[in-house]
Amino acid sequence: MKNSQLYKGSLNTIIMKLLEENGRMYGYEITQKAKEITKGELNITEGALYPALHKLEAEDLLDVEVERVDNRLRKYYKLTEKGTKETVNRLSELEEFIKNMQTIVNPKLSY
Amino acid sequence: MKNSQLYKGSLNTIIMKLLEENGRMYGYEITQKAKEITKGELNITEGALYPALHKLEAEDLLDVEVERVDNRLRKYYKLTEKGTKETVNRLSELEEFIKNMQTIVNPKLSY
């Protein structure tokens, strides 16, 4: 995703947050939503997305439901109960991370 | 560094920013500074730090000066002219990244 390396490691948390926010989403929809809210900055590649979704599902953090819409396959994902709890943890880690990165970028604002 | 995956991909930018801020630092000092300003959150491991410094030096973004202090070796790094310019680019990428992550974490604040 994106040409910068910065997003490495945050994909899982991004997926989980989007699912928390939107309830139920399919893969392609996640990529479009991510692109939309970052104004085109964050392009989640398929090679990153699908393995990530499969892994989260294998870890019992996501449930999947397959549906056929307009004669095309869609796999709708939603957070499991375990996934919902884990999302809370990951989001607070993410917020801490963001705060730390801001301190690094602009140390003068941190006191 | 850290038990969270989030910092993956941002190490080079962190190093460069710390050098921009402090002028001249040696490896161990960088790890301590990072730990200090993140209140213990960010522990840059040696296995990540030293290869990163060597790579930045190879890319002509850092200069190195070896000194012996208290009978111990120190390698002081500083940004080259090229490195200083590149730091500006990477910091604006990082700020954009932070902004995007904030929008994802808290979409309600983004309008």
Next chain:
DNA sequence: ATATATACATAATACTCTTATGTATAACAA
């Protein structure tokens, strides 16, 4: 004496993402 801190380094391994490729349907433009 022993452990901890300072200060460097690298190799094996694990993990994450990119790039390339593949299948298939739908919609739109030339």
Next chain:
DNA sequence: TTGTTATACATAAGAGTATTATGTATATAT
């Protein structure tokens, strides 16, 4: 009607980054 773009899934090869483990060596504190 034919080619392109969009939708929608998937995986394999490769690149890149960080962890973990290990190594060398000196200084300081217990």
